Amino acid sequence: MKGLKENFQKPHILIVGAGIIGKFNALELSELGYQITIVDPTLDKNSSSAALGLLMGYMYQKRNGRSWILRKQSHELWPKWIKLLQEFNPELHIEKRLIQLTTNDVKFEKLKKFVNDNTNQGLEILEKDSIIIKNINNIFKTKNIKGVISHKDGRIDPQSLLDTLNVYLKNKKINFLKEEIIKIKRFNKQWIAASRSNNEIKTDAIILCNSLNSINLIIDKSHKIKLKPVLGQALEICTNLHEVNLLSLPKHFNINGKNIIPLTKNKIIIGSTDEYHEKPEENVFEKLTDFIENKPSWLSRERVTRKWFGIRSRPEGEPSPIQKNLENGLIICTGFYKNGFLLAPSCSHWVANELNKYFI
The missing domain is CATH 3.30.9.10 (D-Amino Acid Oxidase, subunit A, domain 2)
Incomplete structure (x- = not known):
C-alpha cells in the first residue's frame, strides 16, 4: 500500500460490520487516533450477540501454523484491552479455567x-x-x-463485552450509522461507500468485517474469496x-x-x-x-x-479467518467461524499494522 503522508488530518476509516470484530477494530484504531465510522443495518443484533464467549487458546492442540500464532497473540493482548475497558465497566473480566x-x-x-x-x-x-x-x-x-x-x-461474557465496547466507542465519539452498504468504489485517493438509502460515505480506507455480506462488496472478483x-x-x-x-x-x-x-x-x-x-x-x-x-x-x-x-x-478453500489487504485502503477481516471473540485482539492488531503502513 502506498502512503498518504500528504494528508495531515487524521485518516477517516469506515468499518463495515458492528460485531465483535468491527467493534474491536474500532477500539484499537481509535486509540491510535484514527477517525472511525461504523456502519451496520442492525448495529447490535448480529451473530456476536448470540455467541457464548469461550476463549480457547492454550487448550488448542495444534501448536504450529497461523491459527496457533493468532490464538497465542490474542491471549497475550487480552489483558491490555481488559484493563482499558474496565475503566468503563469495572465488572468486565475473563473468567479463567x-x-x-x-x-x-x-x-x-x-x-x-x-x-x-x-x-x-x-x-x-x-x-x-x-x-x-x-x-x-x-x-x-x-x-x-x-x-x-x-x-x-x-x-x-459476550453481551457484557459488547455493551462495554459500545460505551467506550460512544465515549470516543465514534460515529455509528444504521445503514446497509451495497457498493464501494475508489475515487482518486478516497473510498466512497454507497448505502441502500442512497447516502454516500467518503473515507480514506474501508475495513470489511460484515461476515457473509463482505464478499458482495469486493470489486475485484479475481480475489475469489468464498464464505459459507x-x-x-x-x-x-x-x-x-x-x-x-x-x-x-x-x-x-x-x-x-x-x-x-x-x-x-x-x-x-x-x-x-x-x-x-x-x-x-x-x-x-x-x-x-x-x-x-x-x-x-x-x-x-x-x-x-x-x-x-x-x-x-x-x-472455503482457505484457513479461517480471512485477513487480507485487497488493495489500497481496502481490507477484509472476516470468516472467524467460532473464534471471533478469542481472536478479536490479534485481528485488530493486524489491521492497525496494515493501516499504519499505509498512512504513516
Missing part, C-alpha cells in the same frame, strides 16, 4: 498425551476421582467422564428439582463437543450446533443433548426456556 471432557477413552488418551507434551502451559489432567469430575457425574448421572483443564483459557454460513444454536434449560444445583458444576466446560455454561442454581446454557445453512434445524434439542447417553430427568425438552441462534461465516 476452561474444561474439556470426553467419554471416549481414545480421545482421553490423546488429551493426556497433549498435556504431558506441553508442560508449563497451565494444563492439567482430570482423572475420574477428581472433585470436578465427581460433581459433573453427579449432576448428569454419568460415570465415564474425564478430560483436561486449562487454567489460562476461559470465558468472557455456519449456523449455531443454543438452548437455555431450567430445572426446579431441589436436589439439582447446577452451580456445583464448573463455570464453563465442554463435554464431547457441546459447550455448557451454568447460569444459576437451576438454569444452564448448552450450545452450540454446526449447521451449514441459514435456517435453523428443528431437532436442536437432540443435537445439543447428545453428549451423554442416558440423560438425567431434568435435561428434557419440556425444560427449555429459551433458544437462539447466530450465523457465522467460514472460509
